[in-house]
Amino acid sequence: MKTTAKVAGGYKVSARGILNNFAIEPEIYIEDPSGIRGKTALITGASRGIGRAITLEFAKQGIARLLLVARDSKRLKQVAEEAIRGNPELEVIPLVLDLTETEAVNSAIAEVWQNHGPIHILVNNAGVAHQSPFLSSETHQFQQEINVNLLGTYAITRAIARRMVERQEGTIINVSSLMGKLAAPTMATYSATKFALLGFTQALRAELAPYKVRVVALLPSLTETDMVRDKQLFGLVLPATPEQVAQELVAGLRNGSTEILVGWQGKMAAIANRFFPWLTEAIVRVLTPESNSHATENPTLIVGCRV
Numbered sequence: 001m002k003t004t005a006k007v008a009g010g011y012k013v014s015a016r017g018i019l020n021n022f023a024i025e026p027e028i029y030i031e032d033p034s035g036i037r038g039k040t041a042l043i044t045g046a047s048r049g050i051g052r053a054i055t056l057e058f059a060k061q062g063i064a065r066l067l068l069v070a071r072d073s074k075r076l077k078q079v080a081e082e083a084i085r086g087n088p089e090l091e092v093i094p095l096v097l098d099l100t101e102t103e104a105v106n107s108a109i110a111e112v113w114q115n116h117g118p119i120h121i122l123v124n125n126a127g128v129a130h131q132s133p134f135l136s137s138e139t140h141q142f143q144q145e146i147n148v149n150l151l152g153t154y155a156i157t158r159a160i161a162r163r164m165v166e167r168q169e170g171t172i173i174n175v176s177s178l179m180g181k182l183a184a185p186t187m188a189t190y191s192a193t194k195f196a197l198l199g200f201t202q203a204l205r206a207e208l209a210p211y212k213v214r215v216v217a218l219l220p221s222l223t224e225t226d227m228v229r230d231k232q233l234f235g236l237v238l239p240a241t242p243e244q245v246a247q248e249l250v251a252g253l254r255n256g257s258t259e260i261l262v263g264w265q266g267k268m269a270a271i272a273n274r275f276f277p278w279l280t281e282a283i284v285r286v287l288t289p290e291s292n293s294h295a296t297e298n299p300t301l302i303v304g305c306r307v
Contacts, residue, residue, distance in 0.1 A: 034253040035121065035171055035214075037062035042112075042119050044099060044156065045126035047075035050175065050223060052082075053242035054123055057250055059083040065091040067112055067119065069126070069156075071098060091116075099126055099152030109159040118167055122160045124153045125175040127193070134188040142189035149193035153200075161204070165211040172213065173249065174201045178221040178261070182280060198259075205258060216253070220245045220262045 032038075041063055045051035047070035055066060056079075066083060070076050076094040084090050093116060097108050113119065127149040130141040157172060164170030179187060180194035198217055205215035222239040240263045252260030 032062070033256075034061065034250050036250065036253070038064045039120035040065040040067070040117060041121035041123060042067040042069065042095075042156075042160065043123040043125060044069040044152075045175075046070050047072050047079055050220060050242045050245050051123070051125040052079050053246040054125065054249060055079055055083050056086060057243070057246035058121075059087040059090050061250060062087070063090065063121075065093070065116060067093050067095055067116070069095045069097050069099070071096060099156055100147050102151075102155045105152075105155045106159050109156065109163075113163060118163065118169075119160055120169065121171045121173065122157065122164075123173045123175065124157060126152060127175070129187065129190045131186050131190075133186055137189070145189045145193055149190070150196055150200075153197065157204070161208065161213065164213045165208065168212045170213045171253070172204065172208075172215045173218055173253075174198075174216070175218045175220070176201070178219050180217075180219060185285060216257065217259045218245070218249050218252070218262070219259060221265055223262075 036058055041058055043051055043055055043058075043066065046055050046066075046068035051070070055068060058066065066080075068076050068080060073094065073096045076096065080092040080094050083092055093112065095108060095112070097104060099105060109119075128145055130137065130145060132138075132141070153174065157174075161170070161172060164172075174197055176197045177190075177194040179191040180198040183191035183195070198219075201215055201217040208215055220240065223245055224239045224241050245262050248262045249260055
């Protein structure tokens, strides 16, 4: 007798029992619905903040191999050691790489694919954020945001997605932001890149679905990183921890979500903005203080390409 059933949490269970004197002796096979266990993942911006938290959470979930991308080799080594302490059987390969250098990205992906096998999961976490009023922002600031947040993501995604399509297997996770749904004053270009990243994710999802490649957006709201040590940065908003973001990502993957909003405040804000955009715009204006004239960078986002 062979049966297949779904159990809590979305796990698929196949059981084959042998009827013997009215007793069934089942053989149970459980498949990980998150698609993490035993796989290989590449995470950009992995040396701190959200990228570091995703690295450690994936290690906890039983990933087999991690390719960690950032520009800070010392921090990458520290994160790699942390991940291995949590999962001694884990293989970790640090990659010091600038995602804005397309040729270097293509060469690196070709090399790791050949030497370490296929990449099953890509987490596009690297990015940069400057905070200042748009009229006083510097040209190099918004050029950097576009180059890192979009063009860098495009480069590594195309290099890996082409190979995923050939294998007809893979998951691409684009770390956008709540600001990809609800733009914030003093962060015009950053918000624009995160809106664009959601559009990119939606288009890519439709393009790659026939090839069994899953494309997911992760939308953290304010997160406790170096950027938000001043808790007044966005008024009454309560920041999430990077660990909470990573845990919600895994839960969303298990549930088959295509857009993973983090925290009740982020979910409420997205719903309110959909039905009452005038109200959310008014609230955002109240909660967002006037920025200083200097730029503020978020190391959680920068790390994959700048630090």
